[in-house]
Amino acid sequence: MGVDGNSSFDQFVGTYRYIVSEDLRNAVNVAIALKRPLLVKGEPGTGKTLLAHNIALGLGKPLIVWNIKSTTKAQEGLYIYDTVQRLNDSRFGDKDISDVRQYIKLGQLGKSFVMQEHGVLLIDEIDKADLEFPNDLLNELDVMSFYIPELEETVCANHRPIVVVTSNSEKELPDAFLRRCVFHYIEFPNPEMMERIVRVHHPTIEESLLRECLKRFYWLRQFEELRKKPSTSELIDWLQALMAGGVSQERVEKELPFLGALIKKEEDLDYLEGKLTGTFGQRRKYV
Amino acid sequence: MFIDFFYLLRQKKVPVSITEWMTLMEALSRGYAQSSLQAFYYLARAILVKSEVHYDQYDLAFQEYFKGVEASEDLIQQALEWMRNPANLRLTPEELAQMRRMQRAFEVEEQDGQHDGGDRWIGRGGRSSRGHDGQGEEGTRTDGEGGRRSAVKVAAERHFKNYRDDVTLDVRQFQLALKRLRQLNRQGPVDELALEETIDATSRNAGELELIWRRSRKNAVKLLLLMDVGGSMTPYSRLCSQLFSAAHSATHFKDFKYYYFHNCIYDRIYLDVERKSTYHTSQMLRTLESDYRVILVGDASMGTEELTQRHGAIWYIDKNETPGILWLRRVADHFTHCVWLNPEPLRLWNHPTIRMARQVFPMYPLTLEGLDLAIKKLVVKL
Numbered sequence: 001m002g003v004d005g006n007s008s009f010d011q012f013v014g015t016y017r018y019i020v021s022e023d024l025r026n027a028v029n030v031a032i033a034l035k036r037p038l039l040v041k042g043e044p045g046t047g048k049t050l051l052a053h054n055i056a057l058g059l060g061k062p063l064i065v066w067n068i069k070s071t072t073k074a075q076e077g078l079y080i081y082d083t084v085q086r087l088n089d090s091r092f093g094d095k096d097i098s099d100v101r102q103y104i105k106l107g108q109l110g111k112s113f114v115m116q117e118h119g120v121l122l123i124d125e126i127d128k129a130d131l132e133f134p135n136d137l138l139n140e141l142d143v144m145s146f147y148i149p150e151l152e153e154t155v156c157a158n159h160r161p162i163v164v165v166t167s168n169s170e171k172e173l174p175d176a177f178l179r180r181c182v183f184h185y186i187e188f189p190n191p192e193m194m195e196r197i198v199r200v201h202h203p204t205i206e207e208s209l210l211r212e213c214l215k216r217f218y219w220l221r222q223f224e225e226l227r228k229k230p231s232t233s234e235l236i237d238w239l240q241a242l243m244a245g246g247v248s249q250e251r252v253e254k255e256l257p258f259l260g261a262l263i264k265k266e267e268d269l270d271y272l273e274g275k276l277t278g279t280f281g282q283r284r285k286y287v
Numbered sequence: 288m289f290i291d292f293f294y295l296l297r298q299k300k301v302p303v304s305i306t307e308w309m310t311l312m313e314a315l316s317r318g319y320a321q322s323s324l325q326a327f328y329y330l331a332r333a334i335l336v337k338s339e340v341h342y343d344q345y346d347l348a349f350q351e352y353f354k355g356v357e358a359s360e361d362l363i364q365q366a367l368e369w370m371r372n373p374a375n376l377r378l379t380p381e382e383l384a385q386m387r388r389m390q391r392a393f394e395v396e397e398q399d400g401q402h403d404g405g406d407r408w409i410g411r412g413g414r415s416s417r418g419h420d421g422q423g424e425e426g427t428r429t430d431g432e433g434g435r436r437s438a439v440k441v442a443a444e445r446h447f448k449n450y451r452d453d454v455t456l457d458v459r460q461f462q463l464a465l466k467r468l469r470q471l472n473r474q475g476p477v478d479e480l481a482l483e484e485t486i487d488a489t490s491r492n493a494g495e496l497e498l499i500w501r502r503s504r505k506n507a508v509k510l511l512l513l514m515d516v517g518g519s520m521t522p523y524s525r526l527c528s529q530l531f532s533a534a535h536s537a538t539h540f541k542d543f544k545y546y547y548f549h550n551c552i553y554d555r556i557y558l559d560v561e562r563k564s565t566y567h568t569s570q571m572l573r574t575l576e577s578d579y580r581v582i583l584v585g586d587a588s589m590g591t592e593e594l595t596q597r598h599g600a601i602w603y604i605d606k607n608e609t610p611g612i613l614w615l616r617r618v619a620d621h622f623t624h625c626v627w628l629n630p631e632p633l634r635l636w637n638h639p640t641i642r643m644a645r646q647v648f649p650m651y652p653l654t655l656e657g658l659d660l661a662i663k664k665l666v667v668k669l
Binding site for chain 2: 009022023026027029030031033034036039041070083084087088090091131170171172174175178179181182183184185
């Protein structure tokens with residue numbers, strides 16, 4: 001890569017389904033250009049996972065998703081040696097079990113390495129895994145290769161995939177891992193941005209209804225006492241429900257119909273009911 | 288050239304490392320800043336700042352550094368020109384002087400920072416700009432520092448020392464230490480393939496596959512955390528809350544219980560930090576099995592009478608019928624594994640009540656090293 005990088009720098013500009021802010025667009029393009037993993041954090045529902053899907057869509061590249069769970073091990077992302085299958089096959093003699101290769105199954109990370117074309121790898125919710133998990137992947141993500149002792153082979157990436165890592169900050173990530181990443185924190189969208197986002201999902205929504213809903217939505221979000229503030233994805237669901245139910249703008253103004261689509265915790269519902277009715281959430285307790 | 292910005296960031300407590308800085312240099316030399324300050328702002332932030340917590344400090348530093356240049360894009364242009372020459376990526380004599388100045392500044396900083404967990408300059412895991420990162424050292428040497436001790440080396444020595452003794456701990460380090468607190472037992476559903484036994488059974492079965500399953504290993508450790516809150520513990524509250532959140536977020540314990548006390552454990556302990564809801568200590572001793580691993584956290588520094596006398600508790604609500612030291616003994620007698628973590632520096636451990644508490648519980652300093660030793664003590668088999 002030379003100085004010519006400039007022309008190819010601005011690769012990702014968002015898609016018709018995903019509105020991207022300027023700083024996020026920059027972070028994505030920096031990560032692509034520097035070939036570093038992009039670490040994305042942000043409130044739930046701000047579109048961290050969707051980002052990877054839309055990078056793939058926008059750049060026309062295949063996407064491989066690796067969903068991390070609390071039990072996921074780094075090794076599983078590379079490959080699994082299915083010993084049980086091999087043992088089982090050994091009973092029938094219809095397969096050549098001396099060929100270990102057929103029992104080596106590549107994990108999601110491994111698959112993204114051997115892809116014939118340049119792809120996007122999403123490592124979703126990396127903070128769900130064990131504390132050591134990110135450290136175990138440092139080398140693989142750095143040099144984009146790993147060794148399979150059973151085959152005495154090294155798997156090298158044909159094309160370095162664009163790696164997107166999402167985290168909900170449930171656990172802190174190790175410094176060594178952070179140093180290698182490009183980082184971006186997706187801020188909660190402001191009302192103008194939100195209007196653009198909503199229009200992507202509900203192009204036919206009435207202007208006045210949308211305005212009123214956004215007003216109510218940001219009104220709800222200002223309560224610091226809420227355990228879980230409603231997020232973008234919940235707003236979109238709520239609007240969907242309102243449109244399907246044919247709710248008018250006036251009704252949204254007076255009451256909050258389908259509040260359950262926005263607020264998911266019982267304490268929060270109690271609290272809001274108190275706010276709306278002026279009983280400060282005490283009423284339910286005496287019922 | 289830009290190196291001042293780097294120091295400014297660190298001065299604003301953004302933990303930027305040399306590695307990240309060099310990455311930024313690489314990006315700039317490839318022209319990714321597109322000759323605009325705006326693009327540079329995002330570029331530098333994405334590469335240098337790794338937590339939203341530091342965004343604000345980054346903004347402050349950026350404002351301060353680029354104040355007034357917003358109108359002219361020349362600066363970036365100049366910088367880009369300058370970056371293209373790889374020789375410029377080494378440190379110049381002026382920058383070296385700058386570095387020395389910074390180091391003097393941070394020696395002072397370090398001294399008064401040590402107490403409250405000053406992890407800002409002596410960052411962990413080579414975060415420090417003057418760690419043993421090869422790049423920094425090389426840059427200094429080209430200046431011909433020769434036989435004298437380079438700033439880098441001095442910094443590296445200090446760095447190491449502080450890493451050992453200092454109370455610089457963060458939640459992650461606590462979590463890693465607590466992970467060692469485990470005792471694996473086989474329990475739960477039979478869902479794990481026992482490979483050795485399977486091979487054995489299959490061979491015995493003349494090659495006909497015979498799968499042997501067993502229970503998987505689970506951690507059997509139950510943890511009880513008793514924390515001293517309020518009063519003399521206030522200076523250590525950050526440290527204690529880090530330990531608490533580490534223990535609380537650890538998922539590998541079979542059970543985790545925590546109570547609070549003030550100075551010493553008396554007839555009653557507390558369920559919350561504000562010490563509003565109480566719980567009878569005797570009931571705790573009755574209901575918790577003796578195999579709970581107990582970590583007491585407290586400075587154990589109080590008036591002797593608080594420990595030895597009936598109604599000695601400093602907090603009138605405690606109104607203890609039994610002297611504190613007896614309660615401590617009861618706890619130590621009931622549970623098989625107890626340790627006391629003391630955040631006070633070792634030199635103060637000659638305090639009479641600390642000595643008394645040490646006769647009851649093995650006491651360790653509340654540092655990474657101390658926690659390691661304590662956990663070793665907690666997992667010994669009796």
